[in-house]
Amino acid sequence: MDKSILSYCDSREIETLANEILIDLCNIDWSSDIIISRIITELTTEKEILSATNHQSTNDALKENLRAKNKIADDAFVCFKQFVEANTHSPNNKLALDAMELLELTSSHELMLHKLSYERLISLNKALLTNLSSDKFKSKTNRLIGVAERINKFSESTAKLESAYSKWSKRNSDATEMIAPSIQKNTVRKIINDSLVPHLENASNALPEQYEEIFNTVCEAIDSLNIKVRIRKTQKINQNLFEITFN
Numbered sequence: 001m002d003k004s005i006l007s008y009c010d011s012r013e014i015e016t017l018a019n020e021i022l023i024d025l026c027n028i029d030w031s032s033d034i035i036i037s038r039i040i041t042e043l044t045t046e047k048e049i050l051s052a053t054n055h056q057s058t059n060d061a062l063k064e065n066l067r068a069k070n071k072i073a074d075d076a077f078v079c080f081k082q083f084v085e086a087n088t089h090s091p092n093n094k095l096a097l098d099a100m101e102l103l104e105l106t107s108s109h110e111l112m113l114h115k116l117s118y119e120r121l122i123s124l125n126k127a128l129l130t131n132l133s134s135d136k137f138k139s140k141t142n143r144l145i146g147v148a149e150r151i152n153k154f155s156e157s158t159a160k161l162e163s164a165y166s167k168w169s170k171r172n173s174d175a176t177e178m179i180a181p182s183i184q185k186n187t188v189r190k191i192i193n194d195s196l197v198p199h200l201e202n203a204s205n206a207l208p209e210q211y212e213e214i215f216n217t218v219c220e221a222i223d224s225l226n227i228k229v230r231i232r233k234t235q236k237i238n239q240n241l242f243e244i245t246f247n
Contacts, residue, residue, distance in 0.1 A: 002223040003201070004193045009229050011054055011181035017225050018047040018188050021196070024217050035199055043191045050188050053181040062168045066118065069164040073125065073157040080150035081106050087144040098140040102147070105131060118165045125158040192222070 005014065022044060030037045084106055087099035109128040132141055132151055141147050200218060204211040 001219050002226045003197050003219050005189045005222055006226050006229055007186075007189070008233060009185070009189070009225060011050060011185040013225055013229065014185045014188050015047065015050050015054055017221055018043060018050070018192065020221050021192065021218055022047065024214060024221075028214060033203070036196075036203075039191065039195050039199065043188065043196065046184070046188050046191060049179065050181065050184045053179055053184050062164070066161075066164045066168045069157070069161040070118065070121070073154070073161040076150070076154040076157040077125070080147070080154045083146045083150045084144065087147060090145075095143060095145075099144055099147075102132075102137060102140055102144065105137065118161075122158065122162050122165060125154075125161075129155050129158065192218075197222075 005017065009017075022040065025036070025040055030040065081103070084099055084103045088096055088103060090096045090099065106128070109124060129151070131137060141151055197215075197218060200211055200215040204215040
């Protein structure tokens with residue numbers, strides 16, 4: 001039965017293992033054992049940091065969502081502009097002139113809409129939408145074929161982009177500077193391997209009636225995880241060998 005966590009366990013596996021071990025440890029009164037009480041406190045603190053770094057990593061989905069919403073808003077802008085350009089070819093001279101004026105306004109904004117920060121981009125999108133809804137342009141956009149609908153789509157996508165940006169910004173402002181999960185997992189692993197397990201093993205030899213059960217429980221949890229990651233590593237090696245052989 002393994003007594004040490006393998007180095008290639010990932011951060012989430014070690015977080016889960018630490019949680020399980022802490023639950024088992026905290027079900028026992030350790031008031032008479034100052035050493036293990038200190039180890040539990042340290043492990044709890046470092047495990048919480050690991051949980052936070054793992055959560056932070058997961059929240060990169062917010063950034064991906066922001067990129068996706070930005071792409072939708074960009075596409076909505078392009079589509080709106082294409083409808084305006086199409087209207088410049090209207091056989092109705094009045095509509096064509098309205099479209100040309102609207103295209104001039106749109107193009108003046110477009111020069112600034114690319115390669116900007118999200119905050120600035122959203123601000124410029126909203127400025128363009130404000131101009132489009134003004135008395136000067138509202139009647140023109142309503143007369144042009146398909147343009148009002150495209151403006152609505154552009155407005156909706158900009159609002160969703162702003163919402164996604166707000167969530168992403170809040171996450172960043174609330175988050176403290178995090179240690180990478182790959183680094184923090186080794187801190188938690190070291191506490192279990194180098195402090196907790198050796199102490200429980202020594203205490204179990206001296207006082208088996210008090211320590212043997214919890215020592216075996218911790219080792220079984222470690223052993224179970226190690227079996228899982230060994231299988232995963234073996235499967236990966238076999239897959240790589242297969243690819244090398246047949247590619």
